[in-house]
Amino acid sequence: AIIRREDYQPFAWNVPETRLEFDLGLERTTVRATLKIARNPAAEPSPTILLNGDGLVPLSVMVDGEATPSWTVQNGDMILSLPGDAHTITIVNEIDPSANTQLMGLFASNGMLCTQCEAEGFRRITFFPDRPDVLSTYSVRMEGAKTQFPVLLSNGNMVETGESGETHWAEWQDPWPKPSYLFALVAGDLVANSDSFTTASGRKVALNIYVRDGDLPRTDHAMRSLIASMKWDEEAFGREYDLDLFNIVAVSDFNMGAMENKGLNIFNTKYVLADAETATDGDYDAVEGVIGHEYFHNWSGNRITCQDWFQLSLKEGFTVLRDQLFSEDMQSQPVKRIEDVRILRSVQFPEDSGPLAHPIRPDSFQEISNFYTSTIYNKGAEVIRMMRTMAGPDAFRQGTDLYFDRHDGEAATCEDFIKAMEDGSGLDLTQFRLWYSQAGTPKISVTLAHEGDTATLTLKQTVPPTPGQPAKYPMPIPLKIALFDRSSGMHDGQQLIVLDKEETTIAFTGFAEKPVLSVNRGFSAPVTVERDISRDDLVFLAARDDDPFARYEAMQDLVVGHLTAAAGDAGAAGLNDMESSAARRDIAAALRAILVDDGIDDSMRGELMMLPGQTYLAEQLSIADPARIHAAREGLKAWLGTELDAELSALYERVCAIPYSLDADARGARKVKTQALVFLAAGNPDKASRLAAAQYANADNMTDRQGALMVLTGMDGVARTNALIDFYRRYEGNELVIDKWFALQASSLHPNALEHVKALAGHKDFTLRNPNRVRSLYMAFAGSPHAFHAESGEGYRMIADLVLALDPMNPQTAARFVTPLGRWRRLEPGRAALMRKELERIAAASALSRDTYEQVTRSLG
Ligand code: ARG
Numbered sequence: 001a002i003i004r005r006e007d008y009q010p011f012a013w014n015v016p017e018t019r020l021e022f023d024l025g026l027e028r029t030t031v032r033a034t035l036k037i038a039r040n041p042a043a044e045p046s047p048t049i050l051l052n053g054d055g056l057v058p059l060s061v062m063v064d065g066e067a068t069p070s071w072t073v074q075n076g077d078m079i080l081s082l083p084g085d086a087h088t089i090t091i092v093n094e095i096d097p098s099a100n101t102q103l104m105g106l107f108a109s110n111g112m113l114c115t116q117c118e119a120e121g122f123r124r125i126t127f128f129p130d131r132p133d134v135l136s137t138y139s140v141r142m143e144g145a146k147t148q149f150p151v152l153l154s155n156g157n158m159v160e161t162g163e164s165g166e167t168h169w170a171e172w173q174d175p176w177p178k179p180s181y182l183f184a185l186v187a188g189d190l191v192a193n194s195d196s197f198t199t200a201s202g203r204k205v206a207l208n209i210y211v212r213d214g215d216l217p218r219t220d221h222a223m224r225s226l227i228a229s230m231k232w233d234e235e236a237f238g239r240e241y242d243l244d245l246f247n248i249v250a251v252s253d254f255n256m257g258a259m260e261n262k263g264l265n266i267f268n269t270k271y272v273l274a275d276a277e278t279a280t281d282g283d284y285d286a287v288e289g290v291i292g293h294e295y296f297h298n299w300s301g302n303r304i305t306c307q308d309w310f311q312l313s314l315k316e317g318f319t320v321l322r323d324q325l326f327s328e329d330m331q332s333q334p335v336k337r338i339e340d341v342r343i344l345r346s347v348q349f350p351e352d353s354g355p356l357a358h359p360i361r362p363d364s365f366q367e368i369s370n371f372y373t374s375t376i377y378n379k380g381a382e383v384i385r386m387m388r389t390m391a392g393p394d395a396f397r398q399g400t401d402l403y404f405d406r407h408d409g410e411a412a413t414c415e416d417f418i419k420a421m422e423d424g425s426g427l428d429l430t431q432f433r434l435w436y437s438q439a440g441t442p443k444i445s446v447t448l449a450h451e452g453d454t455a456t457l458t459l460k461q462t463v464p465p466t467p468g469q470p471a472k473y474p475m476p477i478p479l480k481i482a483l484f485d486r487s488s489g490m491h492d493g494q495q496l497i498v499l500d501k502e503e504t505t506i507a508f509t510g511f512a513e514k515p516v517l518s519v520n521r522g523f524s525a526p527v528t529v530e531r532d533i534s535r536d537d538l539v540f541l542a543a544r545d546d547d548p549f550a551r552y553e554a555m556q557d558l559v560v561g562h563l564t565a566a567a568g569d570a571g572a573a574g575l576n577d578m579e580s581s582a583a584r585r586d587i588a589a590a591l592r593a594i595l596v597d598d599g600i601d602d603s604m605r606g607e608l609m610m611l612p613g614q615t616y617l618a619e620q621l622s623i624a625d626p627a628r629i630h631a632a633r634e635g636l637k638a639w640l641g642t643e644l645d646a647e648l649s650a651l652y653e654r655v656c657a658i659p660y661s662l663d664a665d666a667r668g669a670r671k672v673k674t675q676a677l678v679f680l681a682a683g684n685p686d687k688a689s690r691l692a693a694a695q696y697a698n699a700d701n702m703t704d705r706q707g708a709l710m711v712l713t714g715m716d717g718v719a720r721t722n723a724l725i726d727f728y729r730r731y732e733g734n735e736l737v738i739d740k741w742f743a744l745q746a747s748s749l750h751p752n753a754l755e756h757v758k759a760l761a762g763h764k765d766f767t768l769r770n771p772n773r774v775r776s777l778y779m780a781f782a783g784s785p786h787a788f789h790a791e792s793g794e795g796y797r798m799i800a801d802l803v804l805a806l807d808p809m810n811p812q813t814a815a816r817f818v819t820p821l822g823r824w825r826r827l828e829p830g831r832a833a834l835m836r837k838e839l840e841r842i843a844a845a846s847a848l849s850r851d852t853y854e855q856v857t858r859s860l861g
């Protein structure tokens with residue numbers, strides 16, 4: 001069934017109070033739910049109430065204390081007839097958490113019990129109006145065996161505990177009304193890292209991060225990140241925490257990254273645990289970012305939630321922007337911005353140009369789990385960031401203040417946010433609302449003409465057609481630009497142009513010579529830019545643009561231009577050799593300058609050294625041949641590695657001397673170290689293999705060790721084998737590190753990577769039951785530059801086999817693996833047909849989940 005945004009109706013009943021009583025057991029948990037309900041005066045009156053259920057069997061149903069015959073269960077949901085205006089409903093049911101392989105609702109993980117309710121998991125625990133606009137205050141009693149479940153947690157504050165014999169119980173109360181998707185419960189044998197935070201107005205908040213016993217030493221970074229988040233949200237957005245307790249629990253079996261349940265965030269261990277020995281610098285950043293993200297949801301998500309799931313980006317887009325700004329303040333602003341743009345381009349842009357494209361506020365869906373996408377999250381964040389760019393930070397803050405103030409305690413809509421932003425900031429967002437309704441990445445073409453003393457800039461936009469949206473209106477596109485004087489290398493200040501028509505022309509006077517144009521600085525709009533610019537001008541900008549993003553972009557464009565020519569249609573026709581080697585020389589010169597520039601820090605240098613990824617390159621071509629893109633990219637890397645051997649080796653040597661710490665300089669050094677090794681390995685494998693083996697052996701931290709292992713894994717030889725064996729032995733039993741071991745092999749450049757993946761699927765540590773492990777092998781594989789796209793189609797077949805095997809167990813995670821197969825439209829005909837064939841094979845399977853069915857049918861188009 002298709003659910004449509006336009007069909008929204010408020011629920012006929014309010015549920016002011018919810019009481020849940022749990023008798024806990026891994027195989028059998030009994031749930032007794034008591035709902036106080038009253039007619040919602042704002043809705044059409046109804047003689048019945050619909051309580052969602054999924055796989056539940058009621059043991060008893062009572063209304064106002066009497067057993068009642070007037071209920072039925074249809075498609076899992078319970079429908080009760082109700083004569084009056086206010087009632088108390090009591091329902092008892094039983095669930096088996098150990099059989100819950102979907103990991104939605106109440107499930108068992110390593111002997112503990114925990115929940116995941118967003119979006120529609122609560123209905124797998126008890127019958128309830130499981131929709132985000134029904135807000136209720138919850139009181140929870142949980143009882144279980146003392147030895148098995150020494151820790152009993154739920155939302156809000158613990159108000160009472162007690163014991164009798166072998167069992168004990170706890171009573172929790174959450175004073176803040178919330179929708180059911182924010183409910184959480186945890187019971188298990190856990191230990192806590194405890195600290196506290198005093199809010200701006202003087203409330204002392206107890207903080208606990210709960211993990212399994214041996215993991216405690218790896219929770220300090222998460223605690224630091226939590227405290228930093230709480231402080232930052234007070235300063236940057238004026239948001240204070242609103243309970244006396246904030247708990248985080250880390251779980252190994254989790255479909256997503258983490259969940260913002262009120263006062264009891266539940267996390268994938270991947271985003272909690274970190275120490276130097278087992279976590280890379282990237283892992284540290286991810287922990288900080290996700291801890292911030294979930295904490296920030298307390299206001300953007302919990303205090304103000306969503307009216308319906310079509311508004312998901314209201315909380316997710318805004319909260320991603322908030323976590324991005326937080327990380328920018330914690331680390332380096334420009335580097336974080338570049339990283340975020342890289343994610344957007346490698347994940348969201350392909351989504352926007354493929355069969356699953358949807359606006360940040362979709363109009364329909366079959367399964368909401370499929371809409372936790374990069375478009376809702378990352379493009380959603382970019383859309384709000386554009387408002388901030390147009391308003392300026394102060395007016396933007398007035399907009400968010402008004403939003404929080406006006407809608408506190410409500411289930412709101414994207415429109416509410418936009419309106420509050422207009423009223424608070426003074427922006428007119430009438431036309432800007434198109435960003436919420438139109439899918440597809442706008443393309444901007446940019447030309448700069450020069451005559452006399454005038455430079456004339458012409459900007460044109462097109463928004464490409466997407467499924468269900470053949471024609472589009474022009475949108476307001478905020479573009480930051482600067483015009484550089486060629487001889488001085490300076491500009492007279494950056495300007496913000498908002499292109500709100502299909503085409504516009506702007507004249508700039510006072511330029512005796514044609515200036516060099518820097519455009520979409522800071523990535524001010526989430527668009528693709530086709531600029532008519534010479535290689536010389538790109539070299540100019542790559543060397544001296546004072547906007548770090550624009551400098552990175554110039555370097556990227558230089559490489560993209562060369563590689564798409566080599567791997568695209570021009571390449572097929574025989575790339576002009578002279579042109580090609582001139583382009584290579586320009587790239588080498590620009591990269592050389594970057595390697596030796598004292599004016600930039602190593603962290604930024606590491607960004608500037610990164611070649612554009614395979615997916616991003618494929619996006620630039622109308623028809624992509626993955627093998628040719630891979631060959632062109634590797635060819636360039638090898639050539640640069642040889643050409644710049646001296647500079648790369650000197651740089652490598654310098655950064656190897658910097659001792660481990662978490663300081664920005666030392667982190668930057670480690671980033672550059674692996675980047676340099678990657679180029680050296682491509683240019684001179686023997687030498688690099690020696691360097692990498694030494695880096696591996698001498699590493700005193702995971703960043704260096706993983707970087708070295710990645711390079712070795714891509715090569716042949718005994719150094720590779722030894723390192724992989726050593727790594728496995730060293731970290732055997734540490735799930736998160738063994739995930740890295742799987743992922744490195746699955747995504748490696750090794751020519752036999754596909755065979756390796758097949759073998760790893762039979763490894764004793766591989767299991768379909770753990771989503772992190774599944775992703776570490778198969779997501780890494782689906783993102784590999786060559787193995788997934790094997791000409792035989794075997795890579796596609798392996799992913800389709802995975803989808804079919806995983807779907808009955810965990811549909812939510814299975815459906816995520818359909819996406820890589822949806823890229824067929826953009827591939828050369830041979831591979832496109834093989835991919836389609838696999839999609840058709842999945843579609844033909846019987847009893848597919850709603851999740852996978854929706855993704856497969858949309859992908860086939
Ligand atoms: N709200 C969570 C987060 O962003 C994600 C929950 C995802 N749940 C799901 N069923 N897909 O922070």
Ligand code: ZN
Nearest residue numbers: 293297316319
């Ligand atoms: Zn979120």
